[in-house]
Amino acid sequence: MTLRVVFMGTPDFAVPTLTEILGHGHEVVACYTRAPAQAGRGLELKPSPVQRAAERFGIPVLTPKTLRTPDAAETFAAHQADVAVVVAYGMILPRSILDLPELGCLNLHASLLPRWRGAAPIQRAVMAGDAQSGVCVMKMEAGLDTGPVGMVESIAIGPDMTAGELHDTLAPLGADLMTRALAALGRGALRFTPQPEEGVTYAAKLTNAEGRLNWARPASQVHDLARGLSPFPGAFAEIDLGKGRERLKVLRTALAGGAAEPGTLLDGEGTIACAEGAVRLCQVQRAGGKPMSGAEFLRGTKLTPGSKI
Numbered sequence: 363m364t365l366r367v368v369f370m371g372t373p374d375f376a377v378p379t380l381t382e383i384l385g386h387g388h389e390v391v392a393c394y395t396r397a398p399a400q401a402g403r404g405l406e407l408k409p410s411p412v413q414r415a416a417e418r419f420g421i422p423v424l425t426p427k428t429l430r431t432p433d434a435a436e437t438f439a440a441h442q443a444d445v446a447v448v449v450a451y452g453m454i455l456p457r458s459i460l461d462l463p464e465l466g467c468l469n470l471h472a473s474l475l476p477r478w479r480g481a482a483p484i485q486r487a488v489m490a491g492d493a494q495s496g497v498c499v500m501k502m503e504a505g506l507d508t509g510p511v512g513m514v515e516s517i518a519i520g521p522d523m524t525a526g527e528l529h530d531t532l533a534p535l536g537a538d539l540m541t542r543a544l545a546a547l548g549r550g551a552l553r554f555t556p557q558p559e560e561g562v563t564y565a566a567k568l569t570n571a572e573g574r575l576n577w578a579r580p581a582s583q584v585h586d587l588a589r590g591l592s593p594f595p596g597a598f599a600e601i602d603l604g605k606g607r608e609r610l611k612v613l614r615t616a617l618a619g620g621a622a623e624p625g626t627l628l629d630g631e632g633t634i635a636c637a638e639g640a641v642r643l644c645q646v647q648r649a650g651g652k653p654m655s656g657a658e659f660l661r662g663t664k665l666t667p668g669s670k671i
Contacts, residue, residue, distance in 0.1 A: 363545075363548030363549060364387055364388055364389060364548075365388045365389070365444040365445055365465070365544060365547070365548055366388075366389050366391050366441070366442060366443045366444045366445075367383060367388050367389065367390045367391065367443060367444070367445055367446070367447055367544075368390075368391060368392050368393075368394065368438070368441050368443040368445075368446045368447070368463070369383065369390050369392070369393045369394070369412075369416075369421075369446075369447050369449075370393070370394040370395070370446060370447065370448045370449070370451040370453075370455075371393075371394075371395060371412045371447075371448065371449040371450055371451050372395050372396045372410045372411070372412055372450055372451055372452045373410065373411055373412070373450050374411045374533070375449065375450050375472070375529060375532075375533045375536075376411070376412050376449035376450050376451075376470075377411050377412060377415045377533075378533045378534050378536070378537035379447065379449045379470055379533075379536060379537040379540050379541075380393070380412060380415055380416070380419075380449075381415065381537070382537040382538065382540065382541045383447065383540065383541060383544065384419060385541075386541045386544070386545070388544060390416075390419070390421050391421075391422070391441045391442075391443060392421065392422045392423075392424055392441050392443075393412060393413070393416035393421050393422070393423050393424070394423075394424050394425070394426070394451065395409075395410045395412040395413045395416070395423060395424075395425055395451070396410055396425065396451075396452050396453065397425040397427065398410070398413070398425070413425070424437070428453075429453060429454075429455060429456055429458075429459050430456050430458070432458075434458075434459070435458040435459060435462070438459055438462055439462050443462070443463045444463060444464055444465050445463045445464075445465040445466060445467070445468060445544070445547065446459075446462075446463045446466075446467040446468070447467075447468050447470070447540060447544070448467060448468065448469045448470070448502065449469070449470045449536070449540075450470075450472075455467060455502060456504075457504055460502055460503065460504070465547055466501050466502070467501070467502040468499055468500070468501060468502070468512070468540070468543060468544075468547070469499070469500045469501075469502045469507070469509070470497060470498070470499055470500075470536045470539070470540050471483065471497065471498045471500055471507055472484050472495070472496075472497055472529075472532050472536065473487060473495060473496065473497075473498065473565065474494060474495065474496045474498065474514065474516055475498045475500060475507060475511055475557050476507075476508075476557045476558060476559075476561050476562040476563070477492075477561055477562070477563050478563055478564070478565040479506055479507035479508070479562065479563070479564055479565065480506060480507065480564045480565040480566060480567075481565060481566065481567045482565045482566065482567055482568050483495075483565040484525050484528050484529050484532065485525045485565070485568060485590050485591060486563075486565040486566075486590070487519065487528070487565075487590075488519060488523065488524065488525045488528060488586060488589055488590035489525075489586055489587055489590030489591070490586065490590075491582065491583075491586045492519055493518065493519055494516050494517070494518060494519060495516070495517060495519050495528060495532065496514060496515050496516035496517055496532070496535075497514070497515050497532055497535055497536035497539050498511050498513070498514050499511070499512045499513040499514075499539055499540055499543040500512065501554050506564075508557065509554075509557075510554035510555055510556045510557065511554060511555055511557060512543055512546075512547075512552045512553065512554045512555075513539050513542065513543045513546075513552075514539075515535050515536075515538075515539050517531060517532070517535065522589065522614075522616065523589065524589040524590075524592040524593070524614065525589065525590050525591065525592060525593075526592055526593045526594070568591070568595060570595065572587075572591075573587075573591050573595060573596060573597045573598050574597075574598060574599075574600070575587065575588065575597050575598065575599045575612060577624040577625040577634060577635065577636050577637070577671065578624045578625075578636070578637050579636060579637055580636060580637050580638040580639065581617055581618070581636040581637075581638060581639030581640055581641045582617065582638075582639070584615070584636050584641050585615050585616070585617055585641050588612045588613075588614070588615040588641070589614070589615065592612075592613045592614060593613060596611040596612070596613065596647075597611070597612045598610060598611050598612060599612060599671060601665075601671055603663055603664075603665075604664060608648065608649070609649060610646050610647070610648060610659070611646060611647040611648075611649075612643060612645075612646050613644075613645040613646060613647060613653055614644040614645035615641045615642060615643060615644055616641065616642045616644050617639060617640075617641060617642075618633045618639070618640045618641060618642040619639070619640065620633055620635060620639075620640040621635060621639070621640070622635035622640075623635060623670075624636055624637050625670050625671050626668065626669070626670060626671070627660075627665055627666070627667055627668065627669045627670070627671055628640060628667060629667055630657060630660055630661075630666075630667065631656055631657050631660075632644075632646070632655070632656020632657060632659065632660055633656075634671050642656060643655075643656030643659070644656060646659050
């Protein structure tokens, strides 16, 4: 059954779902996305990835600042959509919008609900050292990611997988899951199960301060933080290179052997002692520079084994 769909999403993660919905023959009558934001040195307005994709497909794009006005509800109602599909839209849908599509509003969420409700589920799962993640199709209600779940796909999180790699795995997986959910919805076969009350966690927005690596923590926690924030916004260490402390972005680490006072450089490969064990700096990036290995970084400094990082 072909459905009239309003698509609501903003970042790269949402684009595969939009593409798959169109590829399965559904009619996307409008795309809602966040308004273009200033980016780059020239601070030019940059449309969202979803807006760029929608324009390529010739889909009308709307970028309202709020959905809580009568005019916003009237505009939404005029689309006469069977269903709204929401993927990382970045704006809360009020009851006046949620109640409009005949078949409801479906949200694709990048976690195994009820774990990691909220804004940053992919990063939080990796930062916490979770062994599993996945995607859920949920029927939206007024609460934050509290609605009943219709379909789930789970995957393992490898011990060295970064948030960027998990993102790139979940995006197409979620696109496939949503199209299967729409097919079931169209034939009246999509069944929803309330989320359990136990196991609820919240994936709060990331803050810059969270990215600072603390060598006084166990190596496993340092490693999980670094990979959970890679490639964006990036974990960092502040290192004295003789001209004051410089922020070094840490893109990839690995657990390593060795023991010393936390923060001690153990070798020329970039292995640093932690409270328990050590981590190797596999890929780092200086401000304004290109990514490089920890060994390449050290060759350009006066740091030697035994130095404090």
